[in-house]
C-alpha cells in the first residue's frame with residue numbers, strides 16, 4: 001500500500017484539535033506539513049502559536065466554514081493535503097466527506113455524523129459513503145478518538161491476541177478529574193449534554209434495550225482513580241461493536257458522573273435548557289442547548305484547572321480454545337501531565353492523541369484500504385504500539401470471571 005505525503009489538513013480548532021495538532025507537530029517525520037483551519041481563524045492562530053512555542057514547528061492556518069463544500073475543496077487544493085482530519089463537530093462530517101471525495105483526498109474523524117435537529121448517534125449516514133470512497137480509491141476512518149476509537153481498537157486487539165470470540169463487552173469511561181467549576185463539561189458542552197440526556201440503550205441478545213437516561217447506576221473501583229458511580233448510557237461505538245462482532249450477546253457503555261454534575265443536568269433538563277427545539281426569545285429564534293453552550297466554560301480553557309486521572313477501557317468476556325476468559329484493558333491518563341505536555345486536559349488529550357495516531361496509521365500506509373471503516377475493522381497492532389509510545393500506555397489484566405453488574 002502506498003504511503004501518504006504527510007501533508008495534513010485539520011478542520012476545527014477546539015480542545016481536541018489543540019491536543020492532536022500538538023502531537024502531530026511532535027511527530028514531524030510523519031506529519032510533514034500541517035494546515036489548521038476552522039470557523040474562526042484566531043482560534044487556529046492561538047493553537048499555532050502554542051505549538052510553535054512548545055515544539056518549534058510552524059503550522060499554517062486558515063478560516064473556513066466546514067459546511068461550505070466548495071470552500072473546503074478550495075482549501076484542500078490550496079494546501080496540497082492528501083488527508084483531512086475532521087476535529088470540528090459531528091454536524092460537519094458529511095459535508096467534509098463530500099469535500100474529500102470532490103478533492104480526491106482521505107478522511108478521518110472522531111465522532112459520528114449527527115443532524116443538528118435530532119440527537120441520533122447513528123452510523124448509517126456515514127456507512128452509506130462506503131461505495132463512493134471505495135470506488136474513488138480513498139479511505140475514510142470513522143471515530144478515531146478514545147471512545148469511540150481506542151476502546152474499539154482494544155476490543156479488536158483482545159479478539160486478535162487473547163480471545164477467539166467476544167460474548168460480553170462493557171466500555172467503562174471514568175473521568176476522575178476535578179476542574180473546580182460548579183458545572184463544566186470536559187468536551188463540547190452541546191454534544192456532551194445531547195449524549196447524557198439521551199435514553200440509555202445497550203445491546204442484548206440481538207436487540208436494543210432502552211431505559212431512561214441516567215437511571216442505571218453502578219459503583220465501580222477504577223484503577224488509579226478509586227470508586228466512582230458510573231451510569232449506563234448509549235454511545236455510538238455500541239452500534240459498530242455489535243455490527244463488527246456479530247457474536248456479541250451483550251454490549252454496554254458506562255460513564256462516570258459526580259452527584260453535582262447529575263444534579264445540574266437534571267435541573268437544566270427540567271427547566272428546558274437542554275432542549276434542541278428552537279424557541280423564540282425576544283423576537284429572535286434560539287436553541288436553548290446552544291445558548292447554554294455559550295454561557296458554560298469552554299472545555300479548551302479547563303486544562304490548567306483540571307487535576308486527577310481518567311481511566312477508560314473495556315471489560316470483555318469470551319472464549320479461547322473452548323475456555324471462558326475475562327480481560328480488563330485500559331489506559332490511565334493524568335490531567336496535569338497532559339497539560340504540562342500539550343496544554344490540554346486529559347479528555348482533549350485522550351481524544352486528540354488517538355486522532356493523531358489514526359492519521360499516522362493512514363499516512364504510513366497501514367490503514368489505507370479504500371472504503372469507509374470503523375476502528376474495529378482495522379488491524380490494531382500498529383495503533384496499539386503507538387498508544388504506548390505517544391502518551392497513552394495501556395494495560396491488560398485477566399479477571400476472575402465476567403462482571404456481575
Ligand code: NDP
Nearest residue numbers: 012013014015016039065066088111145146147148187188
Ligand atoms: P470544540 O467545540 O472545542 O471544538 C470544535 C471546533 O470546531 C471549534 O473550533 C469550532 O469553531 C469548529 N467548528 C464548528 N463548526 C464549524 C464549522 N461549521 N466550520 C469550521 N469549524 C467549525 O469541540 P471538542 O474539541 O471538544 O470536540 C471536537 C470533536 O471531538 C467533536 O466532534 C466531539 O464530538 C469529538 N469528541 C470525540 C471523543 C471521542 O473519544 N471519540 C471525545 C470527545 C470529543 P469555533 O472555535 O469557531 O467555535
